[in-house]
Amino acid sequence: MLSLLDLCARIDSGRLTPEGAVGLVREAIAAREPEIGALVCVDPAPAIPTTGPLAGIAVGIKDIIDTADLPTAMGSPIYAGWRPRADAPVVARLKSLGAVPLAKTTTTPFAFLDPTATRNPHHPGHTPGGSSAGSAAAVAAGMLPLALGTQTGGSIIRPAAFCGVVGVKPSFRLLPTVGVKCYSWALDTLGLFAASVPDAAHALALLADRPAIAAHADAGALRIGIVRQDFCAAPDPEAEAALARAARAAERAGARVRDYALPARFGEAFAAHAAIQDYEVRQSLAWEYATHRDALPPRLRAALDAAQGIETAAYDAARRTAHHARRGLKEVFSEDGLDAILTYAAPGAAPAGLDQTGDSRFNRLWTLMGVPCVTLPVDRTSAGLPVGVQVITRFGDDGRALAAAGLIERALRD
Numbered sequence: 138m139l140s141l142l143d144l145c146a147r148i149d150s151g152r153l154t155p156e157g158a159v160g161l162v163r164e165a166i167a168a169r170e171p172e173i174g175a176l177v178c179v180d181p182a183p184a185i186p187t188t189g190p191l192a193g194i195a196v197g198i199k200d201i202i203d204t205a206d207l208p209t210a211m212g213s214p215i216y217a218g219w220r221p222r223a224d225a226p227v228v229a230r231l232k233s234l235g236a237v238p239l240a241k242t243t244t245t246p247f248a249f250l251d252p253t254a255t256r257n258p259h260h261p262g263h264t265p266g267g268s269s270a271g272s273a274a275a276v277a278a279g280m281l282p283l284a285l286g287t288q289t290g291g292s293i294i295r296p297a298a299f300c301g302v303v304g305v306k307p308s309f310r311l312l313p314t315v316g317v318k319c320y321s322w323a324l325d326t327l328g329l330f331a332a333s334v335p336d337a338a339h340a341l342a343l344l345a346d347r348p349a350i351a352a353h354a355d356a357g358a359l360r361i362g363i364v365r366q367d368f369c370a371a372p373d374p375e376a377e378a379a380l381a382r383a384a385r386a387a388e389r390a391g392a393r394v395r396d397y398a399l400p401a402r403f404g405e406a407f408a409a410h411a412a413i414q415d416y417e418v419r420q421s422l423a424w425e426y427a428t429h430r431d432a433l434p435p436r437l438r439a440a441l442d443a444a445q446g447i448e449t450a451a452y453d454a455a456r457r458t459a460h461h462a463r464r465g466l467k468e469v470f471s472e473d474g475l476d477a478i479l480t481y482a483a484p485g486a487a488p489a490g491l492d493q494t495g496d497s498r499f500n501r502l503w504t505l506m507g508v509p510c511v512t513l514p515v516d517r518t519s520a521g522l523p524v525g526v527q528v529i530t531r532f533g534d535d536g537r538a539l540a541a542a543g544l545i546e547r548a549l550r551d
């Protein structure tokens with residue numbers, strides 16, 4: 138894979154020019170894209186700044202994020218050729234840092250569950266996951282050093298885990314979702330994909346203009362709770378094995394690791410995610426549903442059909458449940474003495490077939506809680522498919538989530 142930090146170092150030392158770095162990416166795209174299908178389009182002649190902390194870094198932009206220089210089609214024929222007038226602020230921020238938004242990456246239509254044609258770089262007969270399919274696959278295939286994605290259910294963490302890359306779903310609203318096609322305004326979260334934890338931390342710190350995110354250092358031993366989220370169906374054996382391996386690596390690195398059972402309220406919050414997501418998408422995609430229902434893909438059309446009947450009272454009750462759970466989560470970290478949670482990133486490795494994007498059951502609670510989540514690859518199955526884990530910290534503690542993930546990543550290498 139292409140390391141963002143390695144490219145930055147080579148550019149800073151003069152061994153590589155920004156133009157040359159973008160050229161390397163174009164060569165990688167030419168070599169791998171035909172078999173992977175991670176990209177919607179590539180800018181033939183983007184501006185390539187020679188200054189800025191991300192000068193020469195080509196970035197993939199999930200195709201629900203507005204770009205002024207490239208179409209933004211939402212993964213749907215309804216928006217074929219749609220050209221936003223302006224860049225989304227997160228894209229404008231990338232450009233201000235010297236980065237090059239070189240390609241739009243495939244997304245499931247409107248970032249829901251209908252699959253893309255993108256293939257998992259580790260096995261072409263398996264899904265890369267969704268909804269940020271192209272971003273995860275492009276980084277995993279070594280075509281891009283950085284890509285943006287979004288998560289409403291599990292759309293960053295799940296594809297990152299399936300593709301064996303680092304995925305970061307930051308604290309809710311750490312990055313502005315302005316200019317990003319809305320699915321659920323209470324859940325949608327912008328995040329990113331990179332080759333390693335340090336690469337991801339460096340990119341997020343710059344994007345969020347929060348240098349501390351990449352400079353977090355824990356004074357004492359990290360206190361990690363192993364959480365199995367037993368309010369939903371158990372994972373495959375490989376996910377359990379990866380969790381155990383990551384826990385052992387954390388202990389070798391000096392962390393204090395213990396099993397932790399979430400209080401019952403979190404199972405209720407897990408169940409509340411659906412009512413919030415579905416009630417809000419009924420409004421956010423009301424125009425598409427009213428004027429182009431037949432052009433919507435089957436899973437999304439069925440979800441919108443079902444969402445028409447959700448009562449406002451049920452939505453309000455779900456929001457109250459989520460609010461109480463978020464307050465309870467603060468106690469988990471403060472009163473129960475945890476610095477981080479370690480849990481499954483997905484039910485297992487990427488499922489076979491391109492007719493689905495996998496299951497987000499181990500992601501949805503944390504998206505609703507709005508807390509930082511980082512996935513890193515831990516194992517491979519006998520078929521060579523990656524299996525990851527997920528590190529979670531309290532709201533706003535993004536630097537510690539990345540530091541904890543980095544501690545495990547290094548320990549796994551040792």
Ligand SMILES: NC(=O)CC(=O)O
Nearest residue numbers: 267268289290291292
């Ligand atoms: N957008 C989403 O997060 C939906 C999913 O989990 O695939």
